[in-house]
Amino acid sequence: MTKANTNPWLEHNASASTPLEHALDAAYAAGPSAATIERAQAAVRQTLATQAGPPMYYDLVQDTPLGPLWIAVGEQGLLTIEYESSEDSLRAYLHKLGGQPLRSSERVAAAAEQVRLYLLGDTQAVELAVDLSHLTPFQQRVLQETRRVPRGQVRTYMQIANSIGNPKAVRAVGQALRHNPIPIVVPCHRVVASDGTLGGYGGKMRDARKLSLLKLEGVSFA
Amino acid sequence: MLVTTKPDFETLVDAYGGELFGYLWRLLGDETEAEDCLQDSYLRAYKAYPRTEPDNLRAWLYKIATNTARTRQQRNGRQQHTELNEEHASGEMRVETQVLQRLNAEAVKAAVGRLPRQQQAALLLRKYQGLAYGEVAAALGCSEQAARAHVYQALKKLRAQFSEEDDD
DSSP, X not given: OTHHHHOGGGSTTOOOOSHHHHHHHHHHTSOSOHHHHHHHHHHHHHXXXXXXXXXXXXXXXXXXXXXXEEEEXXXXXXXXXXXXXXXXHHHHHHHHTTXXXXXXXXXXXXXXXXXXXXXXXXXXXXXXXXXXXXXXXXXXXXXXXXXXXXXXXXXXXXXXXXXXXXXXXXXXXXXXXXXXXXXXXXXXXXXXXXXXXXXXXXTTSOHHHHHHHHHHTTOOOO | OOOOOOOOXXXXXXXXXXXXXXXXXXXXXXXXXXXHHHHHHHHHHHHHGGGOOOSOHHHHHHHHHHHXXXXXXXHTHHHHXXXXXXXXXXXXXXXXXXXXXXXXXXXXHHHHHTSOHHHHHHHHHHHTSOOOHHHHHHHHTSOHHHHHHHHHHHHHHHHHHHHHHHHO
């Protein structure tokens, strides 16, 4: 069995010495022509393009007051902003949305600039289109309502539940905000608990971030 | 924090599409079949890619290509079988030409095509695709030792077949 290992012809590109090896090389060594290979690869690219789903561009935005942020945008608007996430998990998320993740600082630049300006204290509201279409209708209503809360103000979970006409859904509102895929731009940090505490926050934004965003917007805490 | 990043799937077409096509072309012996099979393989790979963490992307793609080729060969199996039988039936008349043709490229291709699938694939992967035995093993879903044995057996069978004709 060790013979197979010691045959130098079995090394890639080693030359044949026996008639059998010569015949095998004559049959297989050359392979298909470059033009045929190119055609086959082009056909694969074409097939994949129809399968891949809409492009979803993303990039890592460095040097924000909250540390590096992953931002992803699709054709309809902003898809997600993630803290402390890895590129792989972001890509997995975009795949789950049915898109084709493509890293592109160019495509993300406009949204990234707005978010960065906002985080540096620029008082203009972040007016960016958001794509919430992959969320449930309830989640969409909660997040749309949250977008209406002006800078410098806060609402309670109860108030949001009331304003979407579903006053019993306070906990569900909390859940929807906890899973807000676009923190900062959908300002879930402006929604707090009725007792004045920040509320049971976790998910994509931790309490410290929520607090620093509210302070940035001039909300004071007694 | 160490973050390993998988390359964009599209880059795998540029990086490995050419050699995989060469492999399928050798394995299936037909350009159109190889082209179709390459597309099937990349589609399968594309769907599996998000939930795959392969140590060796090249070997992983070869594995998918090998399995896709097998599925196609099985699907076409009945047809090939009929062709083989016809060849067999006229075999006696062909003995003379076979001796004359022995050890040319066509005769060797036919002989390789008759090898057990694992041996056929192992030989091509090792010798003409330049895979290390570890990669051959990963592509064929067997141990490295088995991969070596497949190559060895393939050559042994071919040698025996053609030296038998020498004895005629």
